[in-house]
Amino acid sequence: MPNPETRQFIERMGLAIERMGLSRTFGRLFGLLMVADRPLSLDEMVERLHVSKASVSTNARSCEELGLARRVGVRGDRKDYYEIAPRAFEHVTAKRVVAIHAMAGLAAEGLVAVGDDPSPARDRLTEMLDFYMFMGEQIEELLERWREVKG
Amino acid sequence: MPNPETRQFIERMGLAIERMGLSRTFGRLFGLLMVADRPLSLDEMVERLHVSKASVSTNARSCEELGLARRVGVRGDRKDYYEIAPRAFEHVTAKRVVAIHAMAGLAAEGLVAVGDDPSPARDRLTEMLDFYMFMGEQIEELLERWREVKG
DNA sequence: CACCACGTTCAGTATTGACTAAACGTTCTA
DNA sequence: TAGAACGTTTAGTCAATACTGAACGTGGTG
Numbered sequence: 001m002p003n004p005e006t007r008q009f010i011e012r013m014g015l016a017i018e019r020m021g022l023s024r025t026f027g028r029l030f031g032l033l034m035v036a037d038r039p040l041s042l043d044e045m046v047e048r049l050h051v052s053k054a055s056v057s058t059n060a061r062s063c064e065e066l067g068l069a070r071r072v073g074v075r076g077d078r079k080d081y082y083e084i085a086p087r088a089f090e091h092v093t094a095k096r097v098v099a100i101h102a103m104a105g106l107a108a109e110g111l112v113a114v115g116d117d118p119s120p121a122r123d124r125l126t127e128m129l130d131f132y133m134f135m136g137e138q139i140e141e142l143l144e145r146w147r148e149v150k151g
Numbered sequence: 152m153p154n155p156e157t158r159q160f161i162e163r164m165g166l167a168i169e170r171m172g173l174s175r176t177f178g179r180l181f182g183l184l185m186v187a188d189r190p191l192s193l194d195e196m197v198e199r200l201h202v203s204k205a206s207v208s209t210n211a212r213s214c215e216e217l218g219l220a221r222r223v224g225v226r227g228d229r230k231d232y233y234e235i236a237p238r239a240f241e242h243v244t245a246k247r248v249v250a251i252h253a254m255a256g257l258a259a260e261g262l263v264a265v266g267d268d269p270s271p272a273r274d275r276l277t278e279m280l281d282f283y284m285f286m287g288e289q290i291e292e293l294l295e296r297w298r299e300v301k302g
Numbered sequence: 303c304a305c306c307a308c309g310t311t312c313a314g315t316a317t318t319g320a321c322t323a324a325a326c327g328t329t330c331t332a
Numbered sequence: 333t334a335g336a337a338c339g340t341t342t343a344g345t346c347a348a349t350a351c352t353g354a355a356c357g358t359g360g361t362g
Contacts, residue, residue: 005264012257021172035261037270052352084275089282106163110186113156119188124235131240138293203322
C-alpha cells in the first residue's frame with residue numbers, strides 16, 4: 001500500500017491543501033484517507049504519516065468538522081476509524097458558496113460606507129456586489145445540478 | 152474619508168481575506184483601495200493603514216501580481232499610485248478555476264496510484280475527478296456569461 | 303479492582319510568516 | 333554634482349501556528 005505513487009499523491013495533497021490556508025499535515029491526512037481502501041484508525045494514520053498521535057487526533061477531528069471525513073465504528077472494536085465522508089467535495093464547495101455570500105455582504109456594507117453619491121468607489125463596490133451575487137447563486141445551482149446527476 | 156463605516160469595511164475585508172489564507176494587512180490594503188475614490192500612493196496607504204512603508208510596498212505589489220490592483224502613473228509625479236484593477240474579481244475567480252483544475256489533476260494522479268482494480272479509493276478518486284472537472288468547466292462558463300453581460 | 307487500550311488535552315517547543323527599521327539604488331532637481 | 337524623494341531589499345524581531353511528549357480521563361476486561 002505505501003507505494004511511491006500513493007505517497008506522492010498524499011504529499012501533493014498536503015501541498016495543495018496547504019496552499020488553501022490549512023496545514024500540510026491536515027492535507028496529508030485527507031490525502032491518505034482518499035487513497036485508503038478501508039477506514040483507518042488513528043494509530044494507522046500515525047504509522048503512515050509519521051506524526052504524533054496528538055496531531056493525528058486533532059487533524060482527524062477537524063477534518064470531520066469540515067465535513068470532509070467521518071468517524072465510523074467497527075463491530076467489536078472500540079477504536080475510532082475515519083473515512084472520507086460521502087459528498088465531501090460538494091460539502092466543501094458549499095462552504096465556498098457561504099464565503100462568496102459573505103463577500104457580497106461585505107460589498108453591501110461598503111456601499112453604505114461610501115454613501116450615495118456617484119464615485120469610482122461606489123462603482124467598484126456595485127460591481128463587486130453584482131459579481132458575488134451572481135456567482136453565489138450560480139454556483140449553488142451548479143451544485144444542485146451535480147446532485148441531480150450524481151446523487 | 153476615514154469615517155467609521157469605511158474603517159470597518161477595511162477591517163472586515165482584512166479579516167475576510169485573512170480567512171482565505173492571505174495576510175490581514177494585504178486584505179486591508181485591498182479594502183482601502185476598494186473604497187478609495189482615486190489611486191493612492193504608498194505614503195497615503197501608510198498613513199491610512201498605520202503600517203510600515205516596506206509592508207505596504209510588498210503587499211501592494213503582490214496585490215498587483217494577483218491581478219487585484221494595478222499601478223498607475225500621474226502626470227508630473229513620479230510616485231507609484233495603485234488602484235483596483237478592472238475585472239479584479241473575474242481575475243481572482245479565474246485563478247480559483249486554475250486551482251480547481253489542479254485538484255482534478257491531482258485526482259487523476261491518485262487514480263494512477265491506486266491502480267485499475269475496483270476499490271473504494273478508486274470510486275472516491277473518480278468522484279473527485281468528475282466533480283472538479285465539472286466545476287472547473289462550469290465556472291469558466293459562468294465567467295464567460297458574466298463577461299457577456301457586464302463586459 | 304487493577305490494568306489496559308484508547309482518544310483527548312495541555313504545556314512546551316520549533317517553525318513559519320509578517321512586519322519594522324535601516325540601508326540601498328535610482329531618478330529627478332536645484 | 334550634491335541632495336532629496338521614492339520604492340525596494342534585507343536583516344532582525346515578534347507573534348502565530350502546528351507539532352510533540354506526557355499527563356489525563358474514560359470505558360472495557362481479566
